[in-house]
Amino acid sequence: MDSLEFDLHGLVLDQLADTLSIDSGTTNDEVSRLIKRCPELLDDDNGGEKEKHVILMTKTLTQNVSALASFTANTKCETYANEILPILLNYLRYLPIFSFEQDLTWREFSLPDQLSDKLISGLLKIATNFSQKRDKIFKDVCASLGKLADQLRCGNAEYICTVILPLLKGFFRAFQTSHLPWHCNDFESVAHQTQSLVNNDCLQEVGQIIDTVIQSLEPQHYYAKKFLSRYQHRGSPLSSNGIILDIATMMRNMLARAIIASNHYDDSVTSMTFKEIWEMLVKSKANIHIAVTDYVRKALRKIYVMSLQYFTELTGLLDNLVAQGNDYPSSLYVREIMATSLDLAAIASIYLHEVDDVLISKLTASLFNVPQTPDVKVQKSALDATTLLALNFPEAMNMIQTIRRFLTTPSTIFELAVTVEKDISILDYAIIRLAYCLKVCHHNFALSLFIIMNLLDSHTIVLGNESGYFSIRYL
Structure with missing residues (x-):
């Protein structure tokens, strides 16, 4: 699937999700077909068993999950929200261990960046629409942020550059643009989960990894190098200072909206x-x-x-x-x-x-x-x-x-x-x-x-x- 086909596929799915969410005549079969387009995951954390159940997220699967999140975020039907929310929260738990298809055809955001943004944005909007689900969603989202932060210290340069950093970027963008009426306690929870990210040792390590990949002539760094270059050319390079900016912007936006x-x-x-x-x-x-x-x-x-x-x-x-x-x-x-x-x-x-x-x-x-x-x-x-x-x-x-x-x-x-x-x-x-x-x-x-x-x-x-x-x- 080339870039144009990918964009068209995403547009069609987004339109389908929007139509289903506002159509009072939407049937269970139509919603089931949307769910079946997405990868099937284990329902619970089962330690090592979960580690063996890693899914390769392709362009198509990424957009299918994004469409499912969009549908659930916009639907007014609590029955559908109750059915799909556990599925979306399961995808959230899998974010740190998803494997992503190597792809350099994206125009604005990479696959992990897109998935993280769409998934978190969808969950936060569900929390806005269904207040009784807010605490559960926010708790799980914060836990996921902490797990992603921990993965920055894993030592795998390509994984950090092409998966974790863009996942975090999409995560922060979702928070920055969310219309959820934040509380002061939400800010404290997010501040706690991002403490390790603004640690000087962590930031220096991330900076060194990025510099090593950019300057590397080794074949194993070719994809990560091109991946970083693509973000650079679109004006939003992945970097340790980029993490600082994203966190500061997220905190500012949350506190302002809370007031x-x-x-x-x-x-x-x-x-x-x-x-x-x-x-x-x-x-x-x-x-x-x-x-x-x-x-x-x-x-x-x-x-x-x-x-x-x-x-x-x-x-x-x-x-x-x-x-x-x-x-x-x-x-x-x-x-x-x-x-x-x-x-x-x-x-x-x-x-x-x-x-x-x-x-x-x-x-x-x-x-x-x-x-x-x-x-x-x-x-x-x-x-x-x-x-x-x-x-x-x-x-x-x-x-x-x-x-x-x-x-x-x-x-x-x-x-x-x-x-x-x-x-x-x-x-x-x-x-x-x-x-x-x-x-x-x-x-x-x-x-x-x-x-x-x-x-x-x-x-x-x-x-x-x-x-x-x-x-x-x-x-």
């Missing part, structure tokens, strides 16, 4: 994208109604320290590379990790109800550090984090002044071209963040309003006062 979910008691949160969640978070003060446990608080402190540590290390690395006139390889994900670290540190601060000078100083330095390229990810994240602190901490009200100073200080950063379609300039981004602060805090309103009106070429900002809302348009 919004705790303030919305209807189903609206489950239909919101992360972009919508984040925009809501930076517009108003976060109200966290449930006190975090000591375990969660400890996990939050660890993730806060980790975020600022990564930010500091990568800032130093970036400064050295710039001083030498060198660019950094994409596998380091330097700016992406720095930006996400600021987001994550700010959200952890909100949960902890604590803000310190270390984070504030890093945010201020980031805003006034002009990048050498049009990439302003770090500056936009610094503006977001600054806004979050200003909205949630009375003692951090001077952060509004920091945004004002950023806007009024002449800088070449405002001359950088927007490189992403539909993106907005750093100037407009800062103005909007300042407006969010004014709407809630009313801090030195007149001065900030004067700055906005002098900087704004054409924009409408809705601000608030005690009597209601009004909009300003300056043309």
Whole structure:
């Protein structure tokens, strides 16, 4: 089966799964045929017996399992969910020992990456739709994450590069994009399971394995080398820093969605994208109604320290590379990790109800550090984090002044071209963040309003006062 046939096969199966899930006339025979397309596994863990029952996951089987997960995630029929959920959880338990067909024809994600993403995404959506199944699903998913993490220390270079790393990548992507209303305890469980992944020894070992495979001329490394090269060419290289970025992004997204979910008691949160969640978070003060446990608080402190540590290390690395006139390889994900670290540190601060000078100083330095390229990810994240602190901490009200100073200080950063379609300039981004602060805090309103009106070429900002809302348009 070539790449085009594979894509068509997947599209047809996805369409079939969607149709069956929404069709009230779907029959048991139709669902049974969908199940029979998937590999049959042992029902229980039987030690060594399970090890002998390894399945080779081909392209077709991967897409069949993905379609089954998609159907179950979208069906409203609890009978079908009850029947298929044990099958999907069994596939979840088998993820670390599945064998995958060697394949380099995929366009976006490799077979293990696709399977992990579709399976975990499906399970998390089932947990969203059927709340009584949530605890069981989440417990099993977390256990699977821990098992995958353990496999990074197995010593088999090809297996790590072509199976475990892409399985983890799909796993993290499923969590990052899930609409499940997360709880603080969910974050703590995931943080516990990923502890070994952010261990320096583990990350160094993964980095060394990848470097060895990439530089190898040995025949046994040919497939793994081409496999890694394919991820590199599509702009998302597998690397130890890639693991850090994926975990930080997952943690940020979970915590942000948990805050919004705790303030919305209807189903609206489950239909919101992360972009919508984040925009809501930076517009108003976060109200966290449930006190975090000591375990969660400890996990939050660890993730806060980790975020600022990564930010500091990568800032130093970036400064050295710039001083030498060198660019950094994409596998380091330097700016992406720095930006996400600021987001994550700010959200952890909100949960902890604590803000310190270390984070504030890093945010201020980031805003006034002009990048050498049009990439302003770090500056936009610094503006977001600054806004979050200003909205949630009375003692951090001077952060509004920091945004004002950023806007009024002449800088070449405002001359950088927007490189992403539909993106907005750093100037407009800062103005909007300042407006969010004014709407809630009313801090030195007149001065900030004067700055906005002098900087704004054409924009409408809705601000608030005690009597209601009004909009300003300056043309």
